[in-house]
Amino acid sequence: MNKKIAIGLLLAMSALGANATPISWSITGPGIDTVTVSGLTSTAKWTDSGYSGQWTISATAPTAGNYSFNYDYSGLYSWFMVRSGLSTSTGATLVNAGPKNGGQGAPSGGFDYTGSYTFSNMQQGQVMSFIATGSNYDYSKILDGQLVLSPSTPAAVPEPANLALMVAGLGFVGVIARRKKN
Numbered sequence: 001m002n003k004k005i006a007i008g009l010l011l012a013m014s015a016l017g018a019n020a021t022p023i024s025w026s027i028t029g030p031g032i033d034t035v036t037v038s039g040l041t042s043t044a045k046w047t048d049s050g051y052s053g054q055w056t057i058s059a060t061a062p063t064a065g066n067y068s069f070n071y072d073y074s075g076l077y078s079w080f081m082v083r084s085g086l087s088t089s090t091g092a093t094l095v096n097a098g099p100k101n102g103g104q105g106a107p108s109g110g111f112d113y114t115g116s117y118t119f120s121n122m123q124q125g126q127v128m129s130f131i132a133t134g135s136n137y138d139y140s141k142i143l144d145g146q147l148v149l150s151p152s153t154p155a156a157v158p159e160p161a162n163l164a165l166m167v168a169g170l171g172f173v174g175v176i177a178r179r180k181k182n
Contacts, residue, residue, distance in 0.1 A: 026059070027044045029053055030055075032048070034046075040151050042148070044057045053143050056129050058127055059129075064124045066118055073114075074113070077135065077143050077145070079140070082099060082135070082136045083097065083098045083099065083136070084111050084113075085132070089127065089128055094130075097113070
């Protein structure tokens, strides 16, 4: 293959490269809190002994744009009069589960909620947060929970600069191919 065609193809392909920047999450709240990362998936875990708690899982946007995440919020906050909640720093309520039937029922005895959320129009350096809450009126005072976050994969739409680079690379390949033909 001609060197010029190879350079043009490399320019075009580099423009399509995934812009998947790992997000560095941190957690604050009572008890023992940890965040582990596996690839682009982060797991925040907390363990506390008490009747109520709030944990904030935060990250800073590395670049401007939209950030979409799939979440799996699960745990055990004892068995009696249990409440669990999950909201965002933008004010969106994702989970609001409370005691049913005189204190019995979900989320007593454990819970697992899944969904997705997009932080829209984030500026570089802006903080995005998920806020997990839990309470119970049980003598065992268990507050164990976790939030697993992974980026959603919306349809790839190249940024304008990447699109221009791709078009330039493909145009370069077309010019070289036409010259070879003549």
